[in-house]
Amino acid sequence: MNLVQDHPAAPGGPGAADGGEGVLRLAGVTVRFGGITAVDQVALDVPSGQVVGLIGPNGAGKTTLLDAVSGLRTPSRGRILLDGADVTARSASWLSRHGVRRTFQRHQAFGWLTVRQNVLVPLEWRTRGRGLLGDVLGLPHRRRETGALLERVDEVIELCGLSEVRDVNAATLPIGQLRLLEFARAIVDSPRLLLLDEPTSGLGRRETELLSEVLLGLVQRHELTVILVEHDIDFVMGLVDRVVCLVQGAVLADGTPAEIRRNPEVIAAYLGS
Ligand SMILES: Nc1ncnc2c1ncn2[C@@H]1O[C@H](COP(=O)(O)OP(=O)(O)O)[C@@H](O)[C@H]1O
Numbered sequence: 001m002n003l004v005q006d007h008p009a010a011p012g013g014p015g016a017a018d019g020g021e022g023v024l025r026l027a028g029v030t031v032r033f034g035g036i037t038a039v040d041q042v043a044l045d046v047p048s049g050q051v052v053g054l055i056g057p058n059g060a061g062k063t064t065l066l067d068a069v070s071g072l073r074t075p076s077r078g079r080i081l082l083d084g085a086d087v088t089a090r091s092a093s094w095l096s097r098h099g100v101r102r103t104f105q106r107h108q109a110f111g112w113l114t115v116r117q118n119v120l121v122p123l124e125w126r127t128r129g130r131g132l133l134g135d136v137l138g139l140p141h142r143r144r145e146t147g148a149l150l151e152r153v154d155e156v157i158e159l160c161g162l163s164e165v166r167d168v169n170a171a172t173l174p175i176g177q178l179r180l181l182e183f184a185r186a187i188v189d190s191p192r193l194l195l196l197d198e199p200t201s202g203l204g205r206r207e208t209e210l211l212s213e214v215l216l217g218l219v220q221r222h223e224l225t226v227i228l229v230e231h232d233i234d235f236v237m238g239l240v241d242r243v244v245c246l247v248q249g250a251v252l253a254d255g256t257p258a259e260i261r262r263n264p265e266v267i268a269a270y271l272g273s
């Protein structure tokens with residue numbers, strides 16, 4: 001089953017407002033927590049199919065920026081455009097149904113559900129409230145209808161190397177597999193814009209390689225746009241087209257991996273010598 005591009009487009013249609021070609025456009029996005037400015041007037045245009053690495057020291061505002069783009073936090077100022085439509089005030093659930101999916105720095109898997117049930121949850125909305133999870137947990141006559149979605153779930157589970165633990169409760173998984181499960185949940189509904197918050201943290205070397213392969217495969221096959229927050233600089237640099245370095249909430253540098261590696265300001269603020 002191909003769910004790619006099967007998300008309702010943001011109202012206004014692709015590129016409707018502002019004539020933007022980019023999937024994502026941030027204009028002067030600012031997020032404040034009381035007196036702290038966590039994200040400071042960030043302007044960013046991300047074209048379709050681009051993989052952007054977002055780096056910077058702890059507290060730079062990387063997670064908060066992903067929170068704003070995914071609708072978990074409304075910016076204090078500025079605008080967020082998706083396919084040219086203003087989505088600044090849209091909720092996280094609205095954005096996820098329109099193809100914006102993410103992972104969290106700390107995994108959000110449901111421990112009492114199996115791996116397979118966990119990966120089904122993000123597809124739940126496609127059953128138009130009939131309750132996909134209910135179908136899988138019981139109700140045999142519903143299973144036919146959900147067959148295609150289940151096929152997609154199993155495909156993603158296999159892609160993420162989780163087939164052997166498919167029917168295991170998530171709570172019993174080691175951290176590496178939990179992180180891969182989190183990733184599986186983020187990609188199962190074939191997002192257009194994928195936001196990953198430190199996806200390799202807790203992964204072993206082999207798991208990191210697997211993640212990198214899966215991500216590259218997705219990007220090459222589809223018009224998937226990715227923003228990747230990551231501390232593992234080798235992982236970032238090997239995977240992305242472009243790197244944005246955030247310091248104290250603001251964009252310090254924006255360029256190719258090679259440019260960023262030799263940027264003296266980035267070296268001083270983050271990379272070290
Ligand atoms: N919920 C919150 N309430 C208050 N301050 C916050 C909150 N979340 C983040 N911050 C602050 O915002 C800044 C950016 O944090 P964060 O986005 O988590 O950075 P990063 O992901 O780059 O490490 C930090 O100074 C952090 O302390």
Ligand SMILES: [Mg+2]
Pocket residue numbers: 062063064105
């Ligand atoms: Mg963070």
